[in-house]
Amino acid sequence: MEYQILNNIEGPENLKALSLQELQLLAKELRQYIIAVVAVKEGHLGASLGVVELTIALHFVFDTPRDLLVWDVGHQAYGHKILTGRRKKFHTNRQLGGISGFPKREESVYDAFGVGHSSTSISAALGMALASRLKGDLDKQHIAVIGDASIASGMAFEGLNHAGVTNANLLVILNDNAIGIDPSVGALKEYLTKAKVGYKPKESNIIEALNFRYFGPIDGHDLEGLVSILKELNEIKGPKFLHVITKKGKGLKKAEEDQVKYHAPGKFKPETGELLPKSAEGLPLKYQDVFGLTLVELAEKNKNIVGITPAMPTGSSLKYMMEAFPERAFDVGIAEQHAVTLAAGMATQGAIVFCNIYSTFLQRAYDQVIHDVALQNLHVIFCLDRAGLVGEDGATHHGLFDLVYLRAIPNMIVVAPADEIELRQLLYTAQLGLTHPMAIRYPRGRGVNVNWQLPFKALEIGKAVCEKEGENLAVLVVGSIIRNAKLALQEFSEEIGLYNMRFVKPLDKTMLHQVFKKYKTILTIEDGVISGGFGSAILEFAAANDYSLKIKCLGIPDAFIEHGEIGELQEIAGIDVKTIINELKSLL
Numbered sequence: 001m002e003y004q005i006l007n008n009i010e011g012p013e014n015l016k017a018l019s020l021q022e023l024q025l026l027a028k029e030l031r032q033y034i035i036a037v038v039a040v041k042e043g044h045l046g047a048s049l050g051v052v053e054l055t056i057a058l059h060f061v062f063d064t065p066r067d068l069l070v071w072d073v074g075h076q077a078y079g080h081k082i083l084t085g086r087r088k089k090f091h092t093n094r095q096l097g098g099i100s101g102f103p104k105r106e107e108s109v110y111d112a113f114g115v116g117h118s119s120t121s122i123s124a125a126l127g128m129a130l131a132s133r134l135k136g137d138l139d140k141q142h143i144a145v146i147g148d149a150s151i152a153s154g155m156a157f158e159g160l161n162h163a164g165v166t167n168a169n170l171l172v173i174l175n176d177n178a179i180g181i182d183p184s185v186g187a188l189k190e191y192l193t194k195a196k197v198g199y200k201p202k203e204s205n206i207i208e209a210l211n212f213r214y215f216g217p218i219d220g221h222d223l224e225g226l227v228s229i230l231k232e233l234n235e236i237k238g239p240k241f242l243h244v245i246t247k248k249g250k251g252l253k254k255a256e257e258d259q260v261k262y263h264a265p266g267k268f269k270p271e272t273g274e275l276l277p278k279s280a281e282g283l284p285l286k287y288q289d290v291f292g293l294t295l296v297e298l299a300e301k302n303k304n305i306v307g308i309t310p311a312m313p314t315g316s317s318l319k320y321m322m323e324a325f326p327e328r329a330f331d332v333g334i335a336e337q338h339a340v341t342l343a344a345g346m347a348t349q350g351a352i353v354f355c356n357i358y359s360t361f362l363q364r365a366y367d368q369v370i371h372d373v374a375l376q377n378l379h380v381i382f383c384l385d386r387a388g389l390v391g392e393d394g395a396t397h398h399g400l401f402d403l404v405y406l407r408a409i410p411n412m413i414v415v416a417p418a419d420e421i422e423l424r425q426l427l428y429t430a431q432l433g434l435t436h437p438m439a440i441r442y443p444r445g446r447g448v449n450v451n452w453q454l455p456f457k458a459l460e461i462g463k464a465v466c467e468k469e470g471e472n473l474a475v476l477v478v479g480s481i482i483r484n485a486k487l488a489l490q491e492f493s494e495e496i497g498l499y500n501m502r503f504v505k506p507l508d509k510t511m512l513h514q515v516f517k518k519y520k521t522i523l524t525i526e527d528g529v530i531s532g533g534f535g536s537a538i539l540e541f542a543a544a545n546d547y548s549l550k551i552k553c554l555g556i557p558d559a560f561i562e563h564g565e566i567g568e569l570q571e572i573a574g575i576d577v578k579t580i581i582n583e584l585k586s587l588l
């Protein structure tokens with residue numbers, strides 16, 4: 001396809017002179033360009049396709065970057081990136097050294113706020129609006145574009161609640177496509193669905209009740225209508241709310257028909273949307289599926305088992321339990337804080353709750369983990385998927401802090417299985433009448449064993465495994481990064497011992513005393529931040545017991561790690577096989 005208009009767009013200033021007809025052609029080309037690049041380079045697709053017209057209309061009407069535009073989550077901002085000077089770089093999206101898959105302040109002045117985690121846009125845009133007012137800048141617009149799943153999160157409500165009493169120059173645009181990654185849930189979603197079909201009793205408009213002027217719902221693919229209403233809104237001061245109806249995946253039939261799959265579909269044929277076959281035959285299962293399928297097995301045997309996910313049934317594979325036991329598995333929407341306290345409440349009543357949250361998203365519910373779960377020593381089982389480096393989603397999504405923030409909490413058991421079989425056995429162990437909260441963290445992607453469905457066997461809490469005895473040097477590892485350690489050790493003979501420590505808390509002190517008495521040097525390896533993590537726990541153990549061995553810790557250094565392939569990022573962080581080999585050589 002030729003990009004007659006798009007090829008001449010170096011920034012939003014080039015949009016201003018275009019006619020409506022040209023803007024409509026631009027929408028077609030922009031959509032086509034996103035499809036062409038994402039088909040080959042992968043990434044988030046459906047969300048960006050759905051906001052093509054909205055993106056063009058926003059940059060056409062508003063004076064960006066002077067007017068400040070905040071995209072919630074940011075996975076829908078590909079069109080925004082392309083129109084704001086990154087068209088030629090778009091093919092590097094999410095690759096090492098390339099542009100980020102999410103808006104990022106250091107990447108462009110048009111990216112008013114860095115995003116990745118949901119529901120921050122209203123607070124951020126409100127903050128900007130209040131700051132503008134303090135500076136006397138009263139004409140500037142501050143715009144938050146937020147999806148129907150993201151607006152149902154607590155943070156978004158908090159922002160709306162505050163904005164409604166501020167008179168700030170804030171425009172909240174609800175991009176309502178009735179779906180998150182999975183179908184949206186909750187009473188607000190039901191309300192919005194009714195609003196779409198014309199049920200709009202003014203006196204009970206939830207948005208107007210919060211002191212916003214409400215506009216809509218309008219068709220988010222009608223460029224002319226969008227331009228017209230945005231021009232009107234640009235003249236209105238104070239908090240205002242525009243309800244826009246769009247279709248996720250718009251313009252690619254298959255993406256419209258299977259919106260869950262095409263949220264981030266992997267490679268596909270750009271002409272048809274047909275997914276390129278990816279054979280999984282003979283490959284180990286993904287960790288998430290081992291979690292999901294094992295949970296169903298356990299739930300079949302134990303009726304007290306309950307599952308919770310905050311808006312990630314597909315990504316976490318809790319969907320299997322939702323299908324098998326719909327009354328015992330809950331998708332609570334993007335509500336990590338609620339998910340944790342809900343789990344705590346259930347646990348007080350004897351439910352055995354598996355609360356599955358991506359490691360990075362549990363950060364949002366830290367107080368709930370401490371105050372509602374751990375302080376009351378409730379038996380909630382946190383299953384933290386996507387722990388460690390996640391790859392192309394980058395800094396916002398890596399699960400690198402969990403070992404640190406969980407290890408610090410009294411009563412918590414913190415464990416990182418070495419592979420998916422250990423994950424299965426830990427899930428089994430976790431529901432056997434433990435009296436503490438427990439966090440099981442495991443990585444994105446596939447495991448290492450084809451036969452994962454071994455008979456259930458309880459693993460002793462706080463017990464490490466000696467994989468291999470050595471002579472001078474012991475390598476202590478937690479989690480699936482042990483794979484790199486095993487590969488590295490193939491380069492050496494008998495002198496190096498290898499220990500799968502499994503538990504970060506409680507540590508296997510008996511094993512550690514043996515190790516510290518036997519070896520001269522210790523190397524710890526983890527795929528989390530070094531400061532305060534597993535290696536730190538070993539250093540603390542050594543100090544507490546007056547051991548003066550040489551201890552070296554490998555893990556993620558004190559810096560945010562960008563996006564790229566996991567192997568590339570491991571190299572940057574210094575936890576790849578080659579770096580481990582070099583470390584071992586220098587320690588021997």
Ligand SMILES: Cc1ncc(C[n+]2csc(CCOP(=O)(O)OP(=O)(O)O)c2C)c(N)n1
Binds near residue numbers: 310336
């Ligand atoms: C705090 C947090 N939890 C979960 C996610 C994972 N996530 C990314 S996009 C998304 C769905 C967003 O849906 P919506 O806001 O409706 O936007 P759409 O994809 O429909 O454009 C979810 C759950 C996240 N980014 N942040």
Ligand SMILES: CC(=O)[C@@H](O)[C@H](O)COP(=O)(O)O
Binds near residue numbers: 116181386393444
């Ligand atoms: C935008 C977002 O937060 C999600 O779409 C995330 O990218 C999902 O990650 P996984 O692909 O690991 O499920």
Ligand SMILES: [Mg+2]
Binds near residue numbers: 148175176179
């Ligand atoms: Mg949505």
